[in-house]
């Protein structure tokens with residue numbers, strides 16, 4: 001019967017770095033069920049950051065990036081011996097369980113995430129995260145835009161209007177009506193990043209009978225991300 005498990009031999013190349021991207025399944029409906037605030041729900045983002053932290057502590061990626069209902073995890077070592085089905089299923093189900101635990105509320109339906117694997121080279125890492133961060137900014141413009149238009153028009157009219165508008169036109173419309181997107185919280189524009197930072201620890205070394213400085217790393221959640229650059233990824237030691 002083992003022969004029927006035709007996909008079990010699929011493996012990610014061992015010496016590759018990989019990004020795993022999770023995306024909430026039907027979170028549009030979930031947002032309705034949970035009556036999430038529009039355009040951005042702070043509590044939802046807090047839960048999303050807790051899910052990233054749980055994933056970080058359990059699977060040790062080197063960087064996580066999240067916005068809306070998606071999470072990208074960068075691994076410099078491939079987990080689960082590269083077994084593709086194992087990676088996708090375990091990471092996605094762990095994320096969904098963490099989401100439920102951290103929300104701590106009743107759900108109408110069990111939440112789920114889909115998961116995909118993207119092999120990357122060092123030179124593509126910045127490019128990938130810039131692509132997702134640009135999407136976060138587009139999402140910020142669109143969700144504020146549709147939220148504003150729905151205060152003026154019916155849902156159908158608002159959707160039709162926004163579909164016919166370019167990003168700079170939505171930005172301008174909001175600005176003319178007293179909403180300056182440059183002033184909204186950074187995480188809404190640029191998403192959240194999770195990575196390790198070093199903490200300085202002063203301690204007494206009994207053996208050597210002297211005070212010493214050492215460093216311990218801890219998981220840091222960055223709500224004030226800069227616009228991504230190559231330098232940012234060098235600074236947080238994700239690329240050399």
Ligand SMILES: Nc1nc2c(ncn2[C@@H]2O[C@H](COP(=O)(O)OP(=O)(O)OP(=O)(O)O)[C@@H](O)[C@H]2O)c(=O)[nH]1
Nearest residue numbers: 024025026027028031036037038039040041068069
């Ligand atoms: N109200 C509200 N909704 C949010 C927030 N963040 C994410 N969402 C919802 O999550 C959805 C994510 O978009 P998609 O992933 O494209 O849509 P989906 O319904 O999850 O569909 P699939 O991913 O294809 O299963 C958005 O359309 C929003 O409805 C938030 O802060 N507030």
Ligand SMILES: [Mg+2]
Nearest residue numbers: 023024025069
């Ligand atoms: Mg989704």
